[in-house]
Amino acid sequence: MKTETRQEEIIRVAAKLFKEKGYSAVTMRDLAKAMGIKAASLYNHINSKQDILNAIIISLAEEFTEGMKLIQSSNESCIDKLKKIIELHVRISSQNIYGMASLNNDWMHLEEKLDYYQKLRVDYEDDFRIILKDGIASGEIVNAQPEVMMFSILTTLRSLYIWVPKKEDLNLVELSNTLNQILVKGINK
Amino acid sequence: MKTETRQEEIIRVAAKLFKEKGYSAVTMRDLAKAMGIKAASLYNHINSKQDILNAIIISLAEEFTEGMKLIQSSNESCIDKLKKIIELHVRISSQNIYGMASLNNDWMHLEEKLDYYQKLRVDYEDDFRIILKDGIASGEIVNAQPEVMMFSILTTLRSLYIWVPKKEDLNLVELSNTLNQILVKGINK
């Protein structure tokens, strides 16, 4: 197990605070107090508050992009690809619930990295849409509006961070399966 | 049509700014500039920045509570109640997309009103859960984990504000129907 650098520790603690109050409401003095040091000392390890946010969000966004590219290039059925996407979100979200909160709520405070982030996001959604449209074309998926389907599924998956920690007892494979059933097969008998 | 007071106008404009940057990142000077006046002049109409957030969030939360109580006390089937809940969210969200953003993202910055808000929220979720459990008990709904179902549906509905404005062409009845189909019946054939 690789030991965490001081910089990584700061970023991890920052993500936790960002989840609770949002990026703008967390001060460098708040972060320093949570680390048990003075605010100025943070700058021995990080360049700026902004850089902390960049590090949290961009690494996560790239992880999602990588995952999607793998799924996209497989030749599984559309329904199986959706299952894989659900597993991707469950895995990443459970590994970094604090970072996922920043990704969801504080992306608009990215500055230099904002355009890059938004491109990753748009591309991800485009890939998702294509999977759904292929599924409709091949008759695997019901012919409803793919935009609404994508919104519904993706919103649920993006919000997993709110909810995953409360279910530590539930193992992640089981959670993926349940989500797959509910999101894909619906809830009525 | 009742004309808007200056105070209501400030609250409406504030909600729009809060949606874009979050409560903490919006300054009273930002808000004043958006209103075309100086920051100090805002205080002729409102008591504090905090009060603006309270007004936005609490009125919406109470609107949801009222709607839920009506649905709860009707004697419709569980599936029909779910449909009504979807319609409730579509209606309120489309009427106040900016306020819904604050409700979702800035509720933790409520201060005196935080406990009250959280009670409304917990009660709402309790009512929702009971509807699902009744549906499972009566065999209307598939016997999966009601917690996951509720999370999935409620997360989608709570995020409508992100997405409704892009679909102005789509009428709201149609959107409710499509959401109902996807959330309840699923997407696979």
Place this chain on the structure above:
DNA sequence: AAAACAAACTAACGCTTGTTAGTTTGTTTT
């Protein structure tokens, strides 16, 4: 015409913000 009111203004307040500069301390490498 006088009084009252709504809604803007200027000026300033005390406090907090992110960040920098320079220094101290203790450990590790030469």
Place this chain on the structure above:
DNA sequence: AAAACAAACTAACAAGCGTTAGTTTGTTTT
């Protein structure tokens, strides 16, 4: 023992924060 380094510190900065006090201006009510 000397040099280098990592990681903390104190002190301070300029800018921005929410908010208050007191004033001006123009309209509406008496």
